[in-house]
Amino acid sequence: NELVKGLDNPYCMVYGCHCYGQWFGQLGDGRAITLGEVYTEAGEDAGFYSDHLQELQLKGSGRSPYSRGFDGRAVLRSSVREFLASEAMHHLNVPTTRALSLIRTGATVRRPWYRSTTSSNPYSPTDNKNSKKVSQQDTLRRNTNNKFSPDVLLNEPGAVVCRVSRSFLRFGNLELFAKRQEIEELIALADFVCFKEYPHLLAIQKEDSSGTTPSIENLTGFLEHLPAGGPLRYIQLYRAVAESCAKLVSEWLRVGYVQGNMNSDNTLLGGRTLDYGPFGWMEKFDPFYQPFTSDTDGKFSFIRQPTAMSVNFAVLGETAFTALIKATSANSEEAAKYLEELQRIAEKEFSQHFWIHYDSVRRRKLGWKNFSESADGAYWAELEKLMHRFAGFSFCSYYYCILASMPLVISSQCDYTIFFRELSTAAGSSSSEEALMTLLKAFPHDFEDMNDINLPESQLKNMEGNLKSAWLEWLQKYLTRIQADGRPEEERRQEQNTANPKYILRNWMSALAYEKAEEDDVSIINELMELLQSPYDDGTAEQQQRWYHSTPYWARNLPGVAFMS
Secondary structure, eight states, X not given: OOOOTTSSSOBOOOOEEEETTEEEEEOOOSSEEEEEEEEOGGGTTSOSXXXXXXXXXXESBOOXXXXXXXXXXXXXXXXXXXXXXXXXXXXXXXXXXXXXXXXXXXXXXXXEEOSOBTTBOTTSSSSOTTOSOOOHHHHHHHSSSOOOOOOEEEEEEEEEEEEEESOOOBHHHHHHHHHTTOHHHHHHHHHHHHHHHOGGGGGOOOTTOOOOOXXXXXXXXXXXXXXXXXXXXXXXXXXXXXHHXXXXXXXXXXXXXXXXXXXXXXXXXXXXXXXXSSOEEOOBOOTTOOOBTTOTTOTTSGGGHHHHHHHHHHHHIIIIIHHHHHHHOSXXXXXXXXXHHHHHIIIIIHHHHHHHHHHHHHHHHHTOSOOOHHHHHHHHHHHHHXXXXXXXXXXXXXXXXXXTTHHHHHXXXXXXXXXXXXXXXXXTOXXXXXXXXXXXXXXXXXXXXXXXXXXXXXXXXXXXXXHHHHHHHHHHHHHHHXXXXXXXXXXXXXXXXXXXXXXXXXXXXXXXXXXXXXXXXXXXXXXXXXXXXXXXXXOOHHHHHHHSSSOOGGGTTOBTTTBBO
């Protein structure tokens, strides 16, 4: 029980919060505490400014100065979800904080949650999950947006997750000091962000500044020796945050992930996914999928996440970075020049970065050789008409040109992950009919037996005529484009399969894991950890049967799985 050097001076961070531009005031690490920083094994000789310097933080360790009257604890249920989700995202190649360990504390923590479990759903119109055949229409009617908050207080086992990241510095950290007009602290913290996340920016110095690179042995006083930066350093920092966060949100869309809560206190300046709370991987495609019950108007729903991130980014510029520019500029003329550039980054560059990354995402998911607006504009115009016709939406196309099949996917209630995974196989079909047969496993099942994932040919024959015709028409255009690209099939299929995972952490999988863990059985946690370390592999026949299928009947609209607080 010795204190390890470097982990012997723990601390909590204070930060503020904007919710879609509205200031919520001061928050802080209410149940998290940073132990310190360590080098990974490969980092000792990598230099001080390195990805190998990682911060260790405990979540659920108890009260802090920022607990705001709460107990600072975490329950095993949410801790298992965060532990699995962090590692799942890492192996999906989505920027994220990591999870080092998960420990059950032995304490009992009282939390509001839902009385339903994976084996009993009192909210279902039938109590028997193995009941006789339920029609597709009845099941889809059940899947309405009748979300509600937890309805019972439960005594749950406590747990602590140790999470790891280059830093846990949030938008809200800078915003709080700007709101308080504590400019000296704001500048120091902005330099610290550069130091931890974008160290190349420390080379940008004022002409009259002096300083030396701080040593690893003297982190405490590093700000005293750090070269002073002028407004250019903070402009470039804002630009770096723009690209990091734009790339992050495009990657969320690639794997069908919804963060749930996208307030500025849940947004990292380093562009990584943080605070796995009311998150979820979208199963049935719904552009407005949102598991978080508090987001009643869906402002953080799946397809609105790029907009939400751009709002966070713009507000960060209006508050923290505006204050930084004004405080470090030599005169009002210089400040005006940099403030104009700041506005341009917020209004144009974030969007440009997003579309560059998202165009790449869409190209890889489709298996196309190229993807550009100039070449595909007419095609996208046709898609927009189909989206309106099939889904009845009346929205701007700005964030909705996901791919050509989206209106069909909306209408067909397809599983997002399965559809794109099978598309790499369908792309090699000799006809649109053959391709459609390949994609059928992504369509809703006949729910008589959810263990049977092999759909009969009769399902194709029974498909509604207009829908079938629309699918065949789209697939014919898709196959024509694939053939015109002339890519070697193995090359094309490999790229698609590295963009479209076969396995994601579906919420019902997490529920199975944490409910078993509450019985001191970690077998499902271990099974999922093994599965999620290779999400792009086909897996064994047993893994495919167990985990590669759409939402089981018992989990559809199940509180705590389909939605949560």
